[in-house]
Amino acid sequence: MRCLKCQEQAQVELRQHHAAYCRDHFLDFVGKQVQRSLEHYRMLSPGDSVTVAVSGGKDSLSLWDILNSLGYRTVGLHIQLGIGDYSKQSLDKTLAFAQERGLPLTVVSVEEEYGASIPVLARANRREACAVCGLSKRYIMNRAALEAGTTVLATGHNLDDEVATLYGNVMHWQTGYLARQAPVLPATHPKLVKKVKPLHLLTEREMASYAILRGIDYIVEECPNAKGAKSLLYKDAINLVEVESPGTKQQFYQGFLERLRPLLKDGDEVQLRECERCGQVTTAEECSFCRIWDRARLLLQRVP
Amino acid sequence: MKVIVRHPQLRELQTNGVRTVQDLVRELGLNPETVLVIRGQDLLTRDVRLNEDDTVEVRSAISGGALEGSVTVSEAKGLAGRRILRCAQNDILRKAGGAA
Numbered sequence: 491m492r493c494l495k496c497q498e499q500a501q502v503e504l505r506q507h508h509a510a511y512c513r514d515h516f517l518d519f520v521g522k523q524v525q526r527s528l529e530h531y532r533m534l535s536p537g538d539s540v541t542v543a544v545s546g547g548k549d550s551l552s553l554w555d556i557l558n559s560l561g562y563r564t565v566g567l568h569i570q571l572g573i574g575d576y577s578k579q580s581l582d583k584t585l586a587f588a589q590e591r592g593l594p595l596t597v598v599s600v601e602e603e604y605g606a607s608i609p610v611l612a613r614a615n616r617r618e619a620c621a622v623c624g625l626s627k628r629y630i631m632n633r634a635a636l637e638a639g640t641t642v643l644a645t646g647h648n649l650d651d652e653v654a655t656l657y658g659n660v661m662h663w664q665t666g667y668l669a670r671q672a673p674v675l676p677a678t679h680p681k682l683v684k685k686v687k688p689l690h691l692l693t694e695r696e697m698a699s700y701a702i703l704r705g706i707d708y709i710v711e712e713c714p715n716a717k718g719a720k721s722l723l724y725k726d727a728i729n730l731v732e733v734e735s736p737g738t739k740q741q742f743y744q745g746f747l748e749r750l751r752p753l754l755k756d757g758d759e760v761q762l763r764e765c766e767r768c769g770q771v772t773t774a775e776e777c778s779f780c781r782i783w784d785r786a787r788l789l790l791q792r793v794p
Numbered sequence: 795m796k797v798i799v800r801h802p803q804l805r806e807l808q809t810n811g812v813r814t815v816q817d818l819v820r821e822l823g824l825n826p827e828t829v830l831v832i833r834g835q836d837l838l839t840r841d842v843r844l845n846e847d848d849t850v851e852v853r854s855a856i857s858g859g860a861l862e863g864s865v866t867v868s869e870a871k872g873l874a875g876r877r878i879l880r881c882a883q884n885d886i887l888r889k890a891g892g893a894a
Contacts, residue, residue, distance in 0.1 A: 491839040501837040510839060547857060650856070698830055698855035699837055710853060712802045725856055729827040 502699045505736035513703050520700045524556050524688050531673050533642070533686035539563045540642045541635035541683070543627075544587075544595075546580035548701040548708040549646030551587050553689055555704060557644065558593060564644075567634050569627055570599035572607025573619075576713055583709050596638060598630055606786035608715075614789035615782050619715035622782055629779040633770060635683040647687040650694035653739045654724040656746055669754040673747070679762045681771045693739065694725075795846055797822075801829060801854040816840035819852065828856050 491500040493512035500510035504519075511519055528534050540557060544550040544566045557564050568584045571577050581597065588595040601607050604626075611626065612619040635643040652671070659667045675685040689697060701708050716722065731738050764770065765777035772778070797807040801824060813821070815831045815838045831838045832851040844850060 491841050500839050503839045513836075549857065694857065695827060695830065695855040698853070702830065702832060702837060702853075705835075710800055712857075716857075722856070726825075726828075729825050729856075733825055733827045 501703065502696070504696070506693075506732075506740055516699065517703060520692060520696065521556060521559065523692055524553075525560060527673065527688050527691055528560075528686075531686070533644075533674055533688055534562060538642050539565070539640040540644050541565050541567050541631070541638055541640040543631050543643065543645045544568050544584050545646075546583035546587075546709045547646070548706070549648050549651075549689060549694075549697050551584070551646075551706050551708050552697050552701045552704070553644060553646040554587070554593065555591075555706060556700075557688070558591065564593065565638050565640060566593055566595040567631060567638070568595060568597045569630055570597060570601070571623060571627075572599070572601045573609065573713060573715065576709075576711060579711065580709050583707055586707060596634060598634055600626065600630070603630075604783050604786075606783070606790055610790065611782060611786040612715075614786040617782075620719055623715065625778060625782065629770065629777075632681075632683055632685075636681065641684065643683045643685045645685065645687055646689055646697075648689045648692055648694050648697050649739055649743060650725055650728070651721070652687070652690050653728055653743050654721045656743060657724045657728060658720060665754065668746075668751070671746075672751065679771050681764065681769070682762075691740070691744075795844055796849040798849070798851040801852060810846065812846065813844055814840065815842045815844060818844060818850070822852060824852065828854060830855050 491503060491510045492498065493500045493515050494509045495515040496512060498512040501513050502516045503510040534540065540562055542550065542554045542557060542564050544554055546568070554564060554566055566584065566588055568581060570581055584595065584597075587593075600611075606614070608619055608623045608626070611622045615622055631643055631645075652673075655671060656668075658664075659671065673687045673690045677684045692700075700706075728739060728742075760773045762771050762773065765772045765780060766775050767780045768777060770777055770779065795809050795811075797809060797818065799805050799807065799822065801822075816826070819826050819829060819831065819840070826840065830853050831842075832853060833842075833844075833848060838844075838850070
C-alpha cells in the first residue's frame with residue numbers, strides 16, 4: 491500500500507477516507523485535523539493558556555504533543571488515582587514525557603490531597619470505581635485548571651470515546667446528556683473553566699498510530715477498573731459495524747453534531763451556585779465531590 | 795514468526811509460514827479496527843507480507859483494551875466463520891506449544 495501523497499510505503503490506512511499515508515504525511519494529517527477542529531469549533535483563541543489533562547495514555551500524551559507542536563502555551567495536569575501499579579506506571583510515563591520535552595506538569599495525588607485512593611472511595615460509596623473516578627477527575631481538573639490560571643482545559647477524548655458516549659445516550663434516550671455532549675463546553679460560571687476536546691474527530695486507532703509513530707512511550711496496559719465497562723462494550727459493537735462499513739463512526743457523530751444537537755435544548759437547566767464547603771460550582775448546598783470524599787475519610791477512620 | 799499480542803493481556807505466540815498482516819489479525823480473531831501491527835519502529839498496513847523470521851507486535855488500539863471474549867467480525871457472520879476462526883486460533887496455539 492502506498493502513501494496517497496508521496497507514493498512511499500504507507501504505514502497507516504484510513505479506510506473511511508479511502509487513503510493511506512506514510513509516517514510523515516500521517517503525522518501531518520493528524521496535526522491538520524486537530525488544527526481544523528480548534529478553528530472550526532473555536533476551541534482556542536490567541537492568548538489562551540491551556541491545561542492539558544494527561545493520564546499517561548496515548549490520547550492525552552499525543553494531545554499534549556500536538557498542542558505543543560502547534561505552539562500553544564500548555565501546562566500538563568496528571569491526577570494520581572491510587573490504583574496500584576497502574577497509577578504508578580501512568581505517573582512514570584507522564585513524568586518522562588514532560589521531562590524529555592521540558593514541559594510544565596502539575597501532579598495532584600488524591601491520596602495526599604483528599605485522604606483516600608479511588609478504590610477506597612468506590613468502596614466507601616458502594617459505587618462503581620469508574621463513576622466516582624470520573625466525578626472526582628472532572629472536579630479536580632476544573633479546579634486545578636483555574637488555580638493554574640489557565641483559560642481552557644483540554645482533554646484527549648477521541649472519536650471512539652465520543653461515539654461510545656453518544657451510542658450509550660441514544661440507547662437509553664438520555665436527552666439531557668445528549669444536549670450537553672459537545673466538543674466545546676463554554677465557561678458558564680466564573681469558577682468553571684472552558685473545556686475542549688481537540689481530538690474528537692480522530693479515531694482511537696489513529697491516535698494510537700500517532701503515538702507510536704511519534705515515539706511517545708505511553709501506558710498500554712488497561713486500567714484494572716475498566717474491565718467490563720459499558721463504554722468498551724459499545725466500542726466493540728461500533729467497531730464491528732465500522733469494519734464492514736468504514737466511516738460509520740464519523741457519520742454517526744458528525745450527523746449528531748450538525749443535525750440533532752442544534753435541535754436539543756438542555757431541559758435540566760439549573761441554577762448554579764457555589765458549594766458551601768469547598769466553593770466549587772454545584773447545584774446543591776454541598777457538592778457531590780465533598781459528599782463522596784467525606785464517606786471515604788469516614789470509612790478510613792472506622793477501618794484504618 | 796514471533797507474535798507478541800497485547801490485547802489487552804501480554805502473550806507470545808510462535809507461528810510458521812508466510813502470511814499478510816490481514817491474515818494474521820484474522821487468525822487471531824481480532825477486529826482490525828481495534829489493533830495495530832508493529833514491526834520494529836514501523837506500523838504495517840494490512841497488505842504487508844510477514845516472513846518466518848519476523849517479530850511483530852499486535853497491540854490493542856482501544857483504551858483499556860477491548861472486552862475479553864468480545865464478538866469478532868467472523869463470529870458475527872455466523873457459525874461457519876466461528877469454526878474457521880477457532881481452527882485458525884487452535885493452529886496458532888498448537889504451534890506455540892500451548893504457551894498462550
